[in-house]
Amino acid sequence: MTQILATTLGPVRLLGDNPTPIWGMANAERNRRMAESAAKNGSHLAAGHELVFNLLYAFDPLLLRLVLETPGTLFAWGRTPIVGQVPQGSDPLAAPHVIDLSDGRRLYNRQLRKLEQPMVRELTPATRREIERRSYFGAYKGVTDLLTKYLWPELALILTRIAAQLKMTPNMVSVIGVTLCLVATFLFAEGMYWTGFLSGFIFMVLDTVDGKLARCTITSSKWGNVIDHGVDLVHPPFWWYFWGTGLAYWGLSLSTRAFALVMAAVIAGYVLQRLIEGMFLKDFKMDIHVWRPFDSQFRLVTARRNPNMVILFVSLLFGRPDIGLIALAWWTVLSLVVHAVRLAQAYAVKRSGRPIVSWMDEAEAAA
Known part of the structure; x- marks a missing residue:
């Protein structure tokens, strides 16, 4: 037929x-x-x-x-x-x-x-669920953070299947996620870190679900991508700032000078790191994290939202959310230095006349 x-x-x-x-x-x-x-x-x-x-x-x-x-x-x-x-x-x-x-x-x-x-x-009928599973995991980025890659893929798969069966659109999932993101921001500001973590965790999982739902059901949209990536780009500094103000409810407020230094490191480091990634993409037509195997491995833990939340979670387990925020600031600075060095090395390679080629392209050619 x-x-x-x-x-x-x-x-x-x-x-x-x-x-x-x-x-x-x-x-x-x-x-x-x-x-x-x-x-x-x-x-x-x-x-x-x-x-x-x-x-x-x-x-x-x-x-x-x-x-x-x-x-x-x-x-x-x-x-x-x-x-x-x-x-x-x-x-x-x-x-x-x-x-x-x-x-x-x-x-x-x-x-x-x-x-x-x-x-x-x-x-x-016998292969349908396995195909859905493979197409779901096929929509996962190979180079991403450790939580997205290892912690919640199975949970997000279940939620993606439920959303597809309910005929939910990715934008519907995004709206729920953005609402929880705002709730988490408020709870952090009030020092309600554990409740905020729960809201933030669900938001982070749904941040995976909306993208996978869009790819698996072929329902992505221009505005959906703008909302999804826009929220991802903007909200992390607000979380870290209000985490800092919420320390007052724990009697662990940083001094004015220490808080200013931490925020400068966290916010400036985050912005500069994103700018470096953008420069690499513009000048070398590839993501900085796929250049060499080291870059792909470092993406697992670099100072983005999810790895930073691991730092804050561990600090909460020990009852010291203040130390967690300070550690987050230091990790942001270190990640910024790593990215700056890698960008400088890439420019040096280009000046020497050698091509900048992803190790994945090389592996594909070798295969």
């Missing part, structure tokens, strides 16, 4: 039929959403070409991005076409560039900063 869909991206040919749902929708609808999302992001089909999707299979969206970059490319599993951009009406397996993924090859996903074998799996 073959269907032809008209999308804003161009003609889409659907091979086969499949009644098994994935993330609460038919596979044909999921593929249609991927095509429409690609069009919104500026992708287009080459003249005289069409997209081909095999409805009997589910696959990593990375494959769609790659076939849109190179007309005439088809990803296959053995002799079975999976997804491709091929001349209209042609035999997909006769495409100029047929790439068989059954050989176990790994591909580098620049968007998610990871190198892995992309998911391709036959979609059946």
